[in-house]
Amino acid sequence: DAKTTQPNxxxxxxxxxxxxxxxxxxxxxxxxxxxxxQLPSQGPEYVIHGLTSNVNNRMASLAIAEDRKSSTLIxxxxxxxxxxxYYCILRDWGxxxxxxxxxxxxxxxxxxxx
Amino acid sequence: xxxxxxxxxxxxxxxxxxxxxxxxxxxxxxxxxxxQQSLDQGLQFLIQYYNGEERAKGNILERFSAQQFPDLHSExxxxxxxxxxxxxxxxxxxxxxAGLDTQYFGPGTRLTVL
Numbered sequence: 001d002a003k004t005t006q007p008n009x010x011x012x013x014x015x016x017x018x019x020x021x022x023x024x025x026x027x028x029x030x031x032x033x034x035x036x037x038q039l040p041s042q043g044p045e046y047v048i049h050g051l052t053s054n055v056n057n058r059m060a061s062l063a064i065a066e067d068r069k070s071s072t073l074i075x076x077x078x079x080x081x082x083x084x085x086y087y088c089i090l091r092d093w094g095x096x097x098x099x100x101x102x103x104x105x106x107x108x109x110x111x112x113x114x
Numbered sequence: 115x116x117x118x119x120x121x122x123x124x125x126x127x128x129x130x131x132x133x134x135x136x137x138x139x140x141x142x143x144x145x146x147x148x149x150q151q152s153l154d155q156g157l158q159f160l161i162q163y164y165n166g167e168e169r170a171k172g173n174i175l176e177r178f179s180a181q182q183f184p185d186l187h188s189e190x191x192x193x194x195x196x197x198x199x200x201x202x203x204x205x206x207x208x209x210x211x212a213g214l215d216t217q218y219f220g221p222g223t224r225l226t227v228l
Contacts, residue, residue: 049214
């Protein structure tokens with residue numbers, strides 16, 4: 001399985017944008033880039049995913065490099081509730097079960113200061 | 115609220131004992147996954163079931179077993195418990211087998227082995 005590399009921790013101020021980087025230099029053509037986050041004392045939750053183009057949803061934006069070897073999760077205005085561990089995960093688009101599992105790295109612990 | 119329920123929330127038991135963790139997936143989801151989160155190993159995939167059948171196995175110990183019942187709820191059985199089995203156990207569910215299916219996580223069961 002392709003590996004991702006993220007900074008261990010980052011800090012942000014409330015209501016400012018946050019850019020969380022992820023490197024995935026061995027990404028394959030069929031890998032989608034997914035982001036999940038885990039708020040304190042909760043299970044992980046889906047944030048966003050993309051393949052090649054930049055993606056936006058109500059939670060965040062995902063900017064993907066042209067060579068797909070890196071990506072950045074963007075929180076446009078961080079709130080205290082966004083303090084969490086953010087995981088960047090590569091998932092094959094294939095169908096059949098063996099590829100469904102999520103492989104979590106150590107993620108980035110985001111601290112948001114008021 | 116992800117729609118995935120897990121019981122019990124907390125479990126304290128002794129070494130050598132056996133416990134059963136229960137998970138009810140979101141309505142309509144056919145796939146159930148089990149993950150273990152410990153301080154030293156992080157979040158690790160254990161096993162996946164789809165519509166009652168085992169579909170993928172991860173780093174699951176032989177002392178651990180799981181099943182998915184006709185009503186789609188799942189149970190994770192942990193036996194001959196050791197101190198190192200103390201961890202958070204998460205259940206997740208997704209619609210089917212597609213590699214891009216979002217996984218929805220439950221709140222977890224915290225197991226403490228004394």
